[in-house]
Amino acid sequence: MSTDNDLLLAQQGDHAAYDRLLRPLLPELHAHCYRMLAASHDADDALQDALVKVWRRLGDFEGRSTLRTWLYTVVTRSCIDLARARGRRAMPIDLGPSSARAVVDDAPSTEISWLGPYVGEAPHGATSPAARYEQREAVELAFVAALQHLPGNQRAALLLFDVLGFSAEEIATMMDTTTPAVNSTLQRARATVTRSVPDRSQQATARAIGDRQLGSIVERFTMALESRDTDALIQLVTEDVTWAMPPMPHWYAGLGAVGDFAAQVPMGNCGSWRTLPTSVNAQPAVACYLRPDRAPAHGAWAITVLTLRETRVSAITSFLGVQHFTALGLPTELPPIGQ
Structure with missing residues (x-):
């Protein structure tokens, strides 16, 4: 029909x-x-x-x-x-400077509207030759976080034009304004987003390094976590790496701070880990399950999204909460290895 x-x-x-x-x-x-x-x-x-x-x-x-x-x-x-x-929704980096040392008693902040992961499957490709961004590029964490610094009308105009390929004239009709106003809005929105988004998208990075190397990076990360090997993790990341864990307000930047946090918190004495590979925000991600001492199973802890720069991890974002596992269709518990 x-x-x-x-x-x-x-x-x-x-x-x-x-x-x-x-x-x-x-x-x-x-x-x-x-x-x-x-x-x-x-x-x-x-x-x-x-x-x-x-x-x-x-x-x-x-x-x-x-x-x-x-x-x-x-x-x-x-x-x-x-x-x-x-x-607007925030990331920990929006709230203040990074912490130089691990905050072992960090508590979730429920007063902040946090940016959340995108668990859907973003459409592939560009919507039109005029679009500046591929559709999958436009759900990457850095891009979505940058958009949150725009007023709603700027956010809408940039997405409608640069991602979805609508003309300025069409957008003016859609938003009940004028074409010159849309063009001015686009100029201001692009200036803000360009300052925050890396020159190379995660989609371009993934294509450049290939599926095999991308899979190897994810596997090395999971092995470092499951074996609680901080040195192996440090070998995998960039010197300016960041690690954030919304809804925890503290975040870490640089090898020293990230290494200290890793050694004391996820790779300290909190328990044992199991992982499953997944994809979130069109980026490689790892579902992390934690089993505290004497617990009967590994429980859902965080969906950890990896942002890459060439062949190293430049940002680790762990979205804490069982609700993210449910949204991805992942199990909320895994048995201990060997059971």
Whole structure:
């Protein structure tokens, strides 16, 4: 059945046609919501709110734009409203200077809205020749964190233009403003993001080093953690490596601080580790399971995302919480090795 027929049927209240019409676009719409809001559960809420509005207003769609453009208009406005209500999301690096020594009694901060991992599968490739960023590049941690320093309208304009390939004229209509205003907004947004995002994306880095070497880096990281070998970890990272663990507010930068933290906390006397490889934010990641002394099993502890610079790890971001494992479809417990 054609898209035009499904659109007509959906406008007449046919739920099956509505599902057929929207289902192919849901992954990219959800990724857009995550880029705007920097938390998967916020993206779920915004997309659900937008889909309810789309269903109610579909009969008013007159075809003056493409259906995709109209959908992005509704979704983007829902995201801007939610971003305004919930505020921007932060990483530990946004809160203050790094800690020179391990903070062994660090406690989670529940007063801060933390940036969360993206557990969905971001669409591949660029949306148009005019797009500056591939869709997978635009869910990488550094890019999403940089977006959170933009007001909602700047965030939306940059994503709609540089990631999704809409024209300035289309964006002006979508955001109820003028084309010159969109161009000015884009200029300011790009200046902010360019200062924060590395020159080479993680997608480009992965292509340059190849799957085999990428897998080797992940394996070396997991072996260092499971064997609690701080020296092996230090050999794997850059001199300016950082390690952050939201919702813990402290973070560490440089070989000395990261090595001290690793030796005293994850590789200290906290228990034994098991790991599973995964992918988060279109980057290599490791699901880390901790078994404290005398515990019957390894429990979900953190999803650790690795950011690479060439063949070394330049940033380690451990998202603590069992909810991230559930969202990824990973088990929340693993038995001890040999059982």
